[in-house]
Amino acid sequence: MIGIDEKLEPILAEVLRRNAGELEFHQAVMEVFESLGRVIAKKPHYADHALIERLCEPERQIIFRVPWVDDAGQVQINRGFRVQFNSALGPYKGGLRFHPSVNLGIIKFLGFEQTFKNALTGLPIGGGKGGSDFNPRGRSEGEIMRFCQSFMTELQRHLGEYTDVPAGDIGVGGREIGYLFGQFKRLTNRYEAGVLTGKGLVYGGSRARTEATGFGATYFVSSMLATRSADFEGRKCVVSGSGNVAIYTIEKIRQFGGIVIACSDSNGYVVDENGIDMELLKEIKEVRRERISQYVDLRGKGARYIEGGSIWDVPCEVAMPSATQNELTGKDAAALVKNGVLAVGEGANMPCTPDAVRVFQNAGVLFGPGKAANAGGVATSALEMQQNASRDSWSFEKTEERLAEIMRNIHDNCAETAADYGAPGDYVLGANIAGFERVAAAMTAFGVI
Ligand code: NDP
Numbered sequence: 001m002i003g004i005d006e007k008l009e010p011i012l013a014e015v016l017r018r019n020a021g022e023l024e025f026h027q028a029v030m031e032v033f034e035s036l037g038r039v040i041a042k043k044p045h046y047a048d049h050a051l052i053e054r055l056c057e058p059e060r061q062i063i064f065r066v067p068w069v070d071d072a073g074q075v076q077i078n079r080g081f082r083v084q085f086n087s088a089l090g091p092y093k094g095g096l097r098f099h100p101s102v103n104l105g106i107i108k109f110l111g112f113e114q115t116f117k118n119a120l121t122g123l124p125i126g127g128g129k130g131g132s133d134f135n136p137r138g139r140s141e142g143e144i145m146r147f148c149q150s151f152m153t154e155l156q157r158h159l160g161e162y163t164d165v166p167a168g169d170i171g172v173g174g175r176e177i178g179y180l181f182g183q184f185k186r187l188t189n190r191y192e193a194g195v196l197t198g199k200g201l202v203y204g205g206s207r208a209r210t211e212a213t214g215f216g217a218t219y220f221v222s223s224m225l226a227t228r229s230a231d232f233e234g235r236k237c238v239v240s241g242s243g244n245v246a247i248y249t250i251e252k253i254r255q256f257g258g259i260v261i262a263c264s265d266s267n268g269y270v271v272d273e274n275g276i277d278m279e280l281l282k283e284i285k286e287v288r289r290e291r292i293s294q295y296v297d298l299r300g301k302g303a304r305y306i307e308g309g310s311i312w313d314v315p316c317e318v319a320m321p322s323a324t325q326n327e328l329t330g331k332d333a334a335a336l337v338k339n340g341v342l343a344v345g346e347g348a349n350m351p352c353t354p355d356a357v358r359v360f361q362n363a364g365v366l367f368g369p370g371k372a373a374n375a376g377g378v379a380t381s382a383l384e385m386q387q388n389a390s391r392d393s394w395s396f397e398k399t400e401e402r403l404a405e406i407m408r409n410i411h412d413n414c415a416e417t418a419a420d421y422g423a424p425g426d427y428v429l430g431a432n433i434a435g436f437e438r439v440a441a442a443m444t445a446f447g448v449i
Contacts, residue, residue: 004030005037007047015056022105024325028112028350029056031357035432038421046440049448055439058111059092060084063104064154066132068146070139080151082130084164085111088442091162092128093118093378095169095198098147098176100135107131109325110169113349114378116435117371120410123382128164130155136171148179156184161194161388167381168198170324173244174210178203194388197381201393206384208399209377214248214347215400216376216407217320217368221345222256223411224366224427225318230342232258238316240264241323242285242292245347245374249320250276262314264323265292269311272303315339322347330355337363346370357428372414372431379406 004012012033019025040047066078081104084092094114097107107129115127134147158164168177177198185191193204201207208215218232225231232253237260239249250260259275270276270292280298284290296305312319312332319341321328325348333356336344343366346352350370352360360367380403387393394402410431417437418430 003034005033005040007040008033008036008052011052011056014053019105019108022108024109024350025105025112027354028109031354031428032112032116032432032436035429036436038423038429039433039436042421045444046436049444051440051443054443054448055086055115055436056112058083058085058108059087061104061108062155062158066134066147066151066154068143068150070143078132078134078147080130080132080154081107082155082158082164082166083107083111083128084158085127085129086115086439087126088439088446089119090124090126091160092164093125093167093381094127094129095131095167096172096176096180097129097131097169098134098136098171099131100133102131102133106325110349113371115439116432117375118378119435119438120372120413120431121375121379121382121406122409123379123406125165125378125382128166129169130166131169131172134171136176144176145179148176149183152180152183153187156187159184159195161192161385165194165381165385166196167378168244170243174198174200174205194385197384199384204384204388206380206387206399207394207396208403209380209384210244211248211251211400212380212403213245213374213377214250214322215252216379216403217245217249217322217345217347217373218252218256219376219404219407220368220373220411221318221320221343221366223408224343224345224368227415227425228342228366232256232318235259235317235342236261236315237318237320238262238311238314239320239322239347240269240311240327240351241321241348242281243323245377246322247278247281247285249322249347250281251278253318253320254278258318261316262311263292264311266323267291268293268305268307268309269314270295270303270305271314272299274302310335312336317342319344320347321351323351324348325350326353328352328356330359332356333359336360337365341365344368345373347374349374361426361428366425367427369428369431371435372410372427375410376403376407379403
């Protein structure tokens with residue numbers, strides 16, 4: 001296998017064999033294995049006691065039936081998942097995704113990535129992920145609530161502030177977290193605020209959590225740009241998606257003086273050369289919960305909507321894929337490089353295919369992988385847990401200051417680790433190794449468990 005150390009090849013072959021057909025999980029594991037050869041060469045003890053094999057095997061995987069009744073009185077069945085991947089550094093921590101594409105392989109890829117990401121934050125959180133193949137699109141408020149209640153009725157027995165602490169992800173925002181928390185509280189008769197993050201401010205949420213992933217990703221790209229004495233000022237940027245991560249990435253880029261000229265949803269993309277109108281975007285997505293095509297009708301002249309197609313054909317200097325996995329291919333990367341892209345920061349999890357990452361790295365484009373660049377969301381979730389544990393509530397400024405500091409530290413840690421391992425500027429390698437070393441050190445201390 002290309003790029004994988006020969007000592008790791010049999011381990012990888014076994015991981016692929018026993019997780020057959022889980023392509024996204026394979027992709028995430030292979031990417032990490034491409035980096036681990038250098039660690040094993042320098043610190044061979046990390047290959048002892050099947051540590052790497054154990055790291056690739058989730059500690060626990062829960063799959064459950066979620067029955068609920070729709071508005072027409074019909075019984076619907078969905079499948080629920082929670083993969084408790086690794087608790088070496090703290091309780092399992094990672095979001096819930098509600099999307100029809102969800103399956104075990106996708107949740108495992110996300111849980112695996114999450115383990116390294118959470119380690120990079122330097123905070124005491126392990127890795128987990130969950131969700132359901134439930135499709136929230138077109139569902140009424142009542143249907144969403146009943147689904148969330150049924151989902152939590154099973155999931156609650158596996159959660160706890162010292163055990164497993166979910167949050168949101170695709171299709172799970174503040175509304176869903178409210179329904180999930182309400183049902184948890186009702187079933188357990190405990191006001192255990194630290195059991196979920198991304199909560200509303202009136203019931204234990206943290207200021208800046210909603211903004212944290214997008215803001216954090218933008219801080220990360222800003223640190224990468226600074227290594228080349230550059231910044232966002234006046235630069236044209238493209239951000240894919242128009243959900244939680246995309247919206248707050250666009251907002252922070254604007255605060256940093258950049259101009260976001262395009263964003264998207266799964267049907268198409270909008271180009272607005274004057275800069276995306278934040279207030280309008282929030283109104284369409286957060287209040288009306290409509291499609292991005294509405295933007296053009298409401299914005300009037302200057303903006304255009306392109307159905308289908310690739311948002312990555314829009315020329316820009318900074319690209320921040322913030323929708324979903326494998327949304328940016330090698331071909332898209334080549335188009336971005338041809339159009340002069342300077343930096344790419346992954347707001348989403350694994351949005352760039354391995355081919356795309358290679359194109360960027362070979363062209364000398366600054367590339368920030370998701371497990372580092374989008375770690376601000378989970379880091380602020382950990383700050384929410386801190387506030388819950390101390391029955392405290394911090395100001396927006398204090399929380400954002402902590403977030404900015406954490407993102408700077410993650411950036412510097414990745415950059416220094418890459419340089420230490422002979423690959424300066426390779427943030428993929430830096431993130432994988434820095435995350436791995438922290439988890440591996442704790443796992444080593446615990447013995448074989
Ligand atoms: P949201 O549900 O708020 O938004 C998702 C956005 O991506 C929507 O615009 C959606 O469009 C689009 N999208 C989803 N699936 C697809 C698809 N298959 N093809 C094209 N577009 C798609 O989710 P988030 O913003 O929370 O999450 C976005 C990404 O960021 C995910 O990869 C998530 O794992 C990652 N992430 C999120 C964090 C968070 O704190 N929320 C933290 C770290 C990472 P449409 O409406 O058409 O479906």
